Structures are given as C-alpha cells and as structure tokens.
Amino acid sequence: MSVYAGFPATLNAMATLVEVLKESGKTLSKVAVHAGSAGRYERGKEWLSRIAPHQEQVLKDTFDTINPDITRYVIEFGYGDIYARGILPIRNRQAATIAALAAKGTAPSQLRFHIGGGLKAGLLEAEIIEIMLLISLYAGFPAALNGILATREVAAAREGL
Amino acid sequence: MSVYAGFPATLNAMATLVEVLKESGKTLSKVAVHAGSAGRYERGKEWLSRIAPHQEQVLKDTFDTINPDITRYVIEFGYGDIYARGILPIRNRQAATIAALAAKGTAPSQLRFHIGGGLKAGLLEAEIIEIMLLISLYAGFPAALNGILATREVAAAREGL
Amino acid sequence: MSVYAGFPATLNAMATLVEVLKESGKTLSKVAVHAGSAGRYERGKEWLSRIAPHQEQVLKDTFDTINPDITRYVIEFGYGDIYARGILPIRNRQAATIAALAAKGTAPSQLRFHIGGGLKAGLLEAEIIEIMLLISLYAGFPAALNGILATREVAAAREGL
Amino acid sequence: MSVYAGFPATLNAMATLVEVLKESGKTLSKVAVHAGSAGRYERGKEWLSRIAPHQEQVLKDTFDTINPDITRYVIEFGYGDIYARGILPIRNRQAATIAALAAKGTAPSQLRFHIGGGLKAGLLEAEIIEIMLLISLYAGFPAALNGILATREVAAAREGL
Amino acid sequence: MSVYAGFPATLNAMATLVEVLKESGKTLSKVAVHAGSAGRYERGKEWLSRIAPHQEQVLKDTFDTINPDITRYVIEFGYGDIYARGILPIRNRQAATIAALAAKGTAPSQLRFHIGGGLKAGLLEAEIIEIMLLISLYAGFPAALNGILATREVAAAREGL
Amino acid sequence: MSVYAGFPATLNAMATLVEVLKESGKTLSKVAVHAGSAGRYERGKEWLSRIAPHQEQVLKDTFDTINPDITRYVIEFGYGDIYARGILPIRNRQAATIAALAAKGTAPSQLRFHIGGGLKAGLLEAEIIEIMLLISLYAGFPAALNGILATREVAAAREGL
Numbered sequence: 001m002s003v004y005a006g007f008p009a010t011l012n013a014m015a016t017l018v019e020v021l022k023e024s025g026k027t028l029s030k031v032a033v034h035a036g037s038a039g040r041y042e043r044g045k046e047w048l049s050r051i052a053p054h055q056e057q058v059l060k061d062t063f064d065t066i067n068p069d070i071t072r073y074v075i076e077f078g079y080g081d082i083y084a085r086g087i088l089p090i091r092n093r094q095a096a097t098i099a100a101l102a103a104k105g106t107a108p109s110q111l112r113f114h115i116g117g118g119l120k121a122g123l124l125e126a127e128i129i130e131i132m133l134l135i136s137l138y139a140g141f142p143a144a145l146n147g148i149l150a151t152r153e154v155a156a157a158r159e160g161l
Numbered sequence: 162m163s164v165y166a167g168f169p170a171t172l173n174a175m176a177t178l179v180e181v182l183k184e185s186g187k188t189l190s191k192v193a194v195h196a197g198s199a200g201r202y203e204r205g206k207e208w209l210s211r212i213a214p215h216q217e218q219v220l221k222d223t224f225d226t227i228n229p230d231i232t233r234y235v236i237e238f239g240y241g242d243i244y245a246r247g248i249l250p251i252r253n254r255q256a257a258t259i260a261a262l263a264a265k266g267t268a269p270s271q272l273r274f275h276i277g278g279g280l281k282a283g284l285l286e287a288e289i290i291e292i293m294l295l296i297s298l299y300a301g302f303p304a305a306l307n308g309i310l311a312t313r314e315v316a317a318a319r320e321g322l
Numbered sequence: 323m324s325v326y327a328g329f330p331a332t333l334n335a336m337a338t339l340v341e342v343l344k345e346s347g348k349t350l351s352k353v354a355v356h357a358g359s360a361g362r363y364e365r366g367k368e369w370l371s372r373i374a375p376h377q378e379q380v381l382k383d384t385f386d387t388i389n390p391d392i393t394r395y396v397i398e399f400g401y402g403d404i405y406a407r408g409i410l411p412i413r414n415r416q417a418a419t420i421a422a423l424a425a426k427g428t429a430p431s432q433l434r435f436h437i438g439g440g441l442k443a444g445l446l447e448a449e450i451i452e453i454m455l456l457i458s459l460y461a462g463f464p465a466a467l468n469g470i471l472a473t474r475e476v477a478a479a480r481e482g483l
Numbered sequence: 484m485s486v487y488a489g490f491p492a493t494l495n496a497m498a499t500l501v502e503v504l505k506e507s508g509k510t511l512s513k514v515a516v517h518a519g520s521a522g523r524y525e526r527g528k529e530w531l532s533r534i535a536p537h538q539e540q541v542l543k544d545t546f547d548t549i550n551p552d553i554t555r556y557v558i559e560f561g562y563g564d565i566y567a568r569g570i571l572p573i574r575n576r577q578a579a580t581i582a583a584l585a586a587k588g589t590a591p592s593q594l595r596f597h598i599g600g601g602l603k604a605g606l607l608e609a610e611i612i613e614i615m616l617l618i619s620l621y622a623g624f625p626a627a628l629n630g631i632l633a634t635r636e637v638a639a640a641r642e643g644l
Numbered sequence: 645m646s647v648y649a650g651f652p653a654t655l656n657a658m659a660t661l662v663e664v665l666k667e668s669g670k671t672l673s674k675v676a677v678h679a680g681s682a683g684r685y686e687r688g689k690e691w692l693s694r695i696a697p698h699q700e701q702v703l704k705d706t707f708d709t710i711n712p713d714i715t716r717y718v719i720e721f722g723y724g725d726i727y728a729r730g731i732l733p734i735r736n737r738q739a740a741t742i743a744a745l746a747a748k749g750t751a752p753s754q755l756r757f758h759i760g761g762g763l764k765a766g767l768l769e770a771e772i773i774e775i776m777l778l779i780s781l782y783a784g785f786p787a788a789l790n791g792i793l794a795t796r797e798v799a800a801a802r803e804g805l
Numbered sequence: 806m807s808v809y810a811g812f813p814a815t816l817n818a819m820a821t822l823v824e825v826l827k828e829s830g831k832t833l834s835k836v837a838v839h840a841g842s843a844g845r846y847e848r849g850k851e852w853l854s855r856i857a858p859h860q861e862q863v864l865k866d867t868f869d870t871i872n873p874d875i876t877r878y879v880i881e882f883g884y885g886d887i888y889a890r891g892i893l894p895i896r897n898r899q900a901a902t903i904a905a906l907a908a909k910g911t912a913p914s915q916l917r918f919h920i921g922g923g924l925k926a927g928l929l930e931a932e933i934i935e936i937m938l939l940i941s942l943y944a945g946f947p948a949a950l951n952g953i954l955a956t957r958e959v960a961a962a963r964e965g966l
Contacts, residue, residue: 034391037359063628066635067612069356069407074624077399078298085391088291092256096292099257100264100299105911106588107625110299129872130249131257137239138261138271140782141879142912145868152871195874198842224789227796228773230839230890235785238882246874266428267749268786290389299623302396303429306385313388400620410613417575418582418614422621425583427750432621451711452571453579459561460583460593460945463718464751467707474710517713520681546950549957550934552678552729557946560721568713589910590947722942732935736900740936743901744908744943754943774893775901781883782905782915 035084041072044080050090051117094118099131102147103139111147115154125155196245202233205241211251212278255279260292263308264300272308276315286316357406363394366402372412373439416440421453424469425461433469437476447477518567524555527563533573534600577601582614585630586622594630598637608638679728685716688724694734695761738762743775746791747783755791759798769799840889846877849885855895856922899923904936907952908944916952920959930960 035043045056052058056075063070083093094117101111118128128151136144196204206217213219217236224231244254255278262272279289289312297305357365367378374380378397385392405415416439423433440450450473458466518526528539535541539558546553566576577600584594601611611634619627679687689700696702700719707714727737738761745755762772772795780788840848850861857863861880868875888898899922906916923933933956941949 032390034394037362040359063631066631067609068354070616070628070631072356073399073403073616073619074628077395077403078624081395081399082294082298085291085294087287088295092253092288093291093295095253095257096260096295097299099260100296101625103261104264104300104588105909107299107629110625110628126248126872127253130246130254133243133246133875133878134249134254134257135261136784136878137243138258138268138784138786139265140780140784140787140912141883142782142906142915145875145879145915146912148868148871148875193873195877198845201842224792227792229837231777231789231792233839234777234780234882234886235789238878238886239785242878242882262786265749266426268784268790271786271789287389294392294395297395297623299625301429301619301621301623301626302400303423303432303621304623306392306396306432307429309385309388309392404616404620407613407616409609410617414575414578414610415613415617418578418617419621421579421582422586422618425587426622427748429621448570448711449575452568452576455565455568455714455717456571456576456579457583458717458945459565460580460590460947461587462751462941462943462945462948463722464745464754464943465945467714467718467754468751470707470710470714515712517716520684523681546953549953550931551676553938553950553953555678556721556725556938556941557950560717560725561946564717564721584947587910590945590951593947593950726938726942729935729938731931732939736897736932737935737939739897739901740904740939741943743904744940747905748908748944751943770892771897774890774898777887777890778893778898778901779905781887782902782912783909 033085033087035081040076040080042080043084044075044078047079047083047090048075051094051120052113053120055113091118091121091123094121094123095127095131098128098147099135102132102135102143102150105139105143105146108146108150112150112154115151116158119155119158125151194246194248196242201237201241203241204245205236205239208240208244208251209236212255212281213274214281216274252279252282252284255282255284256288256292259289259308260296263293263296263304263311266300266304266307269307269311273311273315276312277319280316280319286312355407355409357403362398362402364402365406366397366400369401369405369412370397373416373442374435375442377435413440413443413445416443416445417449417453420450420469421457424454424457424465424472427461427465427468430468430472434472434476437473438480441477441480447473516568516570518564523559523563525563526567527558527561530562530566530573531558534577534603535596536603538596574601574604574606577604577606578610578614581606581611581630582618585615585618585626585633588622588626588629591629591633595633595637598634599641602638602641608634677729677731679725684720684724686724687728688719688722691723691727691734692719695738695764696757697764699757735762735765735767738765738767739771739775742772742791743779746776746779746787746794749783749787749790752790752794756794756798759795760802763799763802769795838890838892840886845881845885847885848889849880849883852884852888852895853880856899856925857918858925860918896923896926896928899926899928900932900936903933903952904940907937907940907948907955910944910948910951913951913955917955917959920956921963924960924963930956 048055056071059071059074083090088096094114097114098111098118101107101114115128119125129148132144132147132151135147209216217232220232220235244251249257255275258275259272259279262268262275276289280286290309293305293308293312296308370377378393381393381396405412410418416436419436420433420440423429423436437450441447451470454466454469454473457469531538539554542554542557566573571579577597580597581594581601584590584597598611602608612631615627615630615634618630692699700715703715703718727734732740738758741758742755742762745751745758759772763769773792776788776791776795779791853860861876864876864879888895893901899919902919903916903923906912906919920933924930934953937949937952937956940952
C-alpha cells in the first residue's frame, strides 16, 4: 500500500514521515515509494541538479551525439526513479554511492563526480575522508588512499585552488 | 593538531564538535582524531559491541585456535582505530560499509554481519533497502537484489521469525 | 531522430531495419530507439517472458513482500527500457549478459538464471560453453570453469535429468 | 569424439556443421573441437589478424624486449587454441569479450582494443553501444558509460576523425 | 636468446641457473624459457601432480562429459606452459596464486584447491595465514578472514580431522 | 603462547626459528607473533624503509596536509603490525602483494610501488614477470599484460633508463 500520492516537494515532509512511521512501528520497508510513471525526466533533472547544477547539460553534451537515449536513461531511472525515492536524504545517498565506488575502484571519474555531489549535498570533506578510511577495512589501503586523494582534489577544485 | 585529549564518552560531544567546526569554518578534515595508542583493544571491543554485543567472543571462538593475533588486529585496528574516530556516527559508518560490501559482492557473510550491525546501530531496514536500490545504479541489479535478499533475511532473523 | 513509431512486433522487422541502415550508410548508433514512456511494465513483462516465461511472478513472489517497487524497476527499466531496444536480438543480449556475469564472478544465481534465459532464447549449450572458454582469457580459468559447471547444471535441469 | 580432421578454412563450413548437428539432435557441446597441437602459432596469428591486421607485430614490438614468450602464449593459446575453436563466429566472440571487459572495468586499453576488433570483425558501433547499455543492468552505469565513451572514441579513430 | 635446450629435469638445475645469472648480471628476464611445443600435456600432467596427485583424473571426471577440450587446455597451457616455466619454484607459484585468488574473492573453491596445492608443495599453513593477513591490507579484512577460514579448513582436512 | 620476547633484529633469526619449528612438528600457525603495542610507528617506519627508503616522507608529504592520521595508520598497522610479523621474508611478502594487486587490477600506482618494493627487497624482474604470467591463469591476460608492462617500466626507471 502506497502512502504517497505524489512526489514530496521537500525533504522535510519525508523526514517527518520516517519519524511517524518509526514511532508507529509500521514496517516502513514495505511501503512503496515509487515516484510514479509521469514526469520521470523532469523529476530526475531536478534531483540531479541538487548534486550538480549543470550536469544534465554535461550529460547531453557528452552523450547526445552518441545516442540521445543514454542521458534519458540516466536521468529517468537513476535520478527520476531511484534518487527520487526519499527515505534517505540525498546527502546519505551520496555517502553510500561514494563508498560503493571507492570500494570497487573501477570508475575513478564517476567517483570524483559523486564526491563533488556529496560536497554539494552537504557532506563535509572530513566526512568523506572518514568513509575512505573505513574503506581501508573493506577494500584495502590502495582503494582508501586513492579515494582520499580524489576527495582532496575535488574539494580543492571547489575551493578554487 | 589534535583537538581531542582522549576518547569522547558519547557521540553527542562529537556531533557538537562537528557543528562548532562547521560554523567556525575550520577545515575539519585536517584535524587529527587518531584515538591514541593506549587501550586500543578495549576501545575497539567497546565500539564493536555497539553493532554486535557478543562479536568479540565470536571472533575469538572462530579465530583464536587458528592464530590469536587475528582477532587482535580486527579489534585494535578496525574498531579501536578506525571506528573510534568519531566524526561519522556509527550508524553512518555501517551504511557506508554496507554499500561497499554490497557493491563488491565478494563477501556475503560479512555483508550480512554489517547489515545486522546497521540495524543494531539504528538504521531502519527501509534505509538499508534504499542503499541496495542505489547499488543497482553503481554495481548493477544482481548486486542490488542479492543485497536486498540479505537485508530481509537478517532483519527477519532479528525479528525472531 | 527516432525511426520507430512504436514497439516492433517481431525481430524480423528489426533485422530488416539494421540491414537497410547498414546499406544506406546511416549512422545507426545515433538513432534513438528508446521504446517510449508508456506501457513500460507491460512491455518489460513481455520481453522478460521470452527468456523465462514465469519470471515476473517469481520476482513478485520473492520481492513484493520486501517492497513492491523492486520488481517494478527490474521489469520497467531492465526489460521495458533496455531489453526492448531491439538492434540486438534477445539471444545476443543473453550472450553478452552471460559473458559479463561470468567474468565478474560475483553473482552465481543470476548467472544461472541468464544461462537458462540464453538457452530459452535460442543459444546452444555449446555456444555458451564457448563464451565460458573465452572468459578464461579475460577473467582467468576459475571464472571460466565455474561458468562451465553452471552451464552444464542449468542445461541438465532443463533436460529433466 | 572429434568430428574435425583439421582446421576449417572458412566460417561457412562451421556454420553448416552447427546447423547439421542442431537438426540431428546431437549434443554439440560434447564435440571436441580442439584445433590440434600443430601450427598453433600460425593459426593464432591468422585468427588475430581477423580482428587486428598488424597486432602480432604490435605484440612483438611491445613484449619481445621484455620476454619473447609473452607474445607466443597470447597468440598460441588465446588465438591459436581458443579463438580457433569455431562454433561461435569471431564477431560473437568479440561481443562476449567486450561485454566481459566492460563489466570488469579493470582493463581500459584492452577494452578499446577489442572494441576495435569487434568493429573490424563486423559488429556495428550501434551493436556495441547496445552491449554497453546492457552492462548498466549488470555492472552499473559507470561501467556502461565508460564503455560507451570508449566505443565512440575507437569508432571515431577508425573513421579518421 | 634462449639458454635452454629443453625442459630441465629437476628444480635444482633451475635454481643453480638463477644464481649463476644473478651473479653474472645477465638480464634473466629476457631469457625465453618457453618449455616447448612437444609433450605439453604430459609435462602439464606431471607439474599438476606436484600440487595434487590425482587432479588430472578429477578434472577429466568433472569436465570430459561436458567437453573433452576443457581439461586439455587447463593442463596444456596452465601447467604444461606456465607452471613448467621454472624460475619460480612451485611453492612460490602457489603462494602467488593463493594471494591472487584470496584478493579477488570470486572463486572460493579454486582458492581451497590452491591452498591444498600450496601445502602439498611445501608451504606451511602458517605461511599461508601470513599471506592472508597481508591480504587485509590490499583487499580488506573480509577477504583476509575468508581466506584464513579456508586455510584452516583445508589444512584440517589434510590432517584427517 | 608467544615464542617471541621482542622484535627479531634480523631475518636470519626468523628463518632459523621456522626451520626449528618445522622439524619439531610444532604447529607454527598457532604461534602468536604479534609484534607488540609499543613502538609500532618506529617499527613500521623501519620495515617500510626496507622496500622504499624514503617512503615515510613521501606518505607524509602526500597525506599530512589532508589528515595526519592517514600515514600513521599505514605505517603503524600496515608495516608496524603486519609486515613486522616475520615468518614470511619481506621478499615473499612483496611477491604476494604484487600478485594480489595485479589480479585485482584496480590500483595501478600501488602495484607499481610494490613492484619497486619487490625489486628493492631482492626479487628479480624475471621472478615478477613469472608472477604476472601466472596471473594470466587466475585473472586473465589483460591483468597479466598490464602487470608485465608495469614491471618493465618500474625496472627500467630503477636502472636509470
């Protein structure tokens, strides 16, 4: 049974919902929060802009000349469906994404993008460094150190250094 | 320069510190929060118990007969050094660990352990399911679905089903 | 510019299109073949049934009790968007999927599922064995041998042995 | 029991054989198609040239000064034994190889080489893009997007752009 | 220039050669030690027996019914070409193999096989445990702990417990 | 029960100990060789210098400006705890590390560092090339060839070419 009639305008409404459900003991996980079939692109474009204001255009500039469907899938499914699910604030989503990409170690440019997205969404550089240090336990020191160096590079670029 | 004189007794002190530093604009990431050389095992044992109350004994029962140093390293470095660093609440550490292990897909039993640790530390099952859905974007659907199934199994076992 | 007005009913139309475009020198890759926003679930359900006739129900039985959105995403995006793209016959899609999963070695149950899907879609067991032998060159012998054993198990089960 | 007396001169003979076996119900997979112990290097050199006409020389130029056995193993086993097995046309072998390397994400230069090999062997750029989009489902979007960018770069270089 | 006229009968000759070359300053790495095209299967069978006396038969029993070429490739290339290269004693080859498989974490049964092969070839269980502890630094604790448990299981089975 | 009263000054003492224990049949693996809590940094700094004389300073120059704890963890745990464990000579530790990193393929700069460390610790370039050729069997040719190229580059740089 879905308790949502549409896409919440703010994160506050979602946070309140989570607290209410926690206190009421309802099994939140069984609640469908699929954001719906309509307006997936526009919704995705809005969520993507919260971690990188111009990224929709960057994606189009990079991929439209290869095939116009590529950016559509990333924005519709990645951001319009998954990121729009609420429950987890966008800052926590970025933290999980950063951890996953740092642990895998196979996508350095996307790791940099999401470190930037995390900083934009409110993570501190220090918090991202902590995630990387944790990665030393689960993927080894090379993955952790490479993640730390990436974090400093991205943070420095954002500081205009 | 380290701003800590010792290991903070509660998470609240750490949270306050983070807010103060954020507001003062100090670069928190440059602050050393190494928890010190003394009492690493005891400190680690305490942090480990926050995600799994009996895990120190489980580790000793499993590994002492192979070599008594194994549990020492896990507890001293993993929990006594890294988990004890503060900055990131233990619930967030578990979220990052869960994301990393689910994305890698090479350690199912440790993934299960940390899902349990996450639930113990205050993550909702729904929040962990959200992490797994995010993993579909960064490691593919098989990793995500396997993580979802693990989450439900661990949560069910904790509910005594 | 999209050359499709809707979802082709048969693979033959797609094959003809590919040949026409090849001969005319048009850059096929720039042709958008996004199957459209409407009816993604039904379309996905139909494509999924081509590799496993009852899998939609299996997914719902497995995941609906955890969260009803999970099966929706797999079917809507995985099969309704990606598998429905044409260009590559479903048998070739299964071959690529089998190669990817065998090379990664992190999702044995999904590998088995897609080996079965490949056989259903018209791949010969011998052709799948050839893919696995190729995997020895790109992911090593353990991945190849594990893939070969999985292929034989799935084929045997389908033969009713 | 091997049905081959030697190495088939053309792919057509192999295709015919596959069809005959399919129709006769024989279990093709149990047919040994080991191309034999003699002439492995020459046979491998010929198969390698079908995906990259000058690659034998490139391998020798790169590796002979390190150790002359390296190129021998790649050509003898990789191409003289595995690629020479028939059953799967070389274009399909390249498709599987591309899928495996894109999913792993750990060998970008070899992925580029085999994308080029695939185009040489008759795959369309559009078909390779489809494989990469499929990879988004099994290894995540970063792997898929990196594969797509590699595909366009290699195709552009071949077009002399 | 190859200094070998054929396959050395014992490891002692190889060890002596290595020492002579080290002392004379010759660049050993440029020395081709390809063991030759003749007798690859018999040579491979003999090398394989040094780590597992009955493994050739186990491979044939497992794979011949799937395709008789599989065991041929493993034995001819894996053991007849690569393991037969000398330079590195078989015990050191097993140590490197164990490290690689433990770090990858994707092939538990092959990891167990090669732990057994390492013990057979003269590695101590303690030495293998040391490799696994090193793996904690380069692939994380889960990989290390899983490798340690596998080592103890295999060693215990060999002790008849 | 620990048979060590402190940190052995030379490797010879360790080698002797291993032989004595082997002959006496004692189960070496159950012997704790934890190097102790005191002086971990200094001990680690000394072990690290055996594979790279100036690396402690390189680590500090790279990471202290990000967070001074990073280098402490690498040196204290990586080298002061794990590398200091004896049992396995440092040359064998480097061989295992090289195998692990080459097989994973996700940390090229750390692979280069440890190839250099291996050469410093007494491995021959030829021995490292042999490890890479073995990697072809367990992680595929791309990993092996990339490892071989890295080995030659590092060796060449050390020869001043």
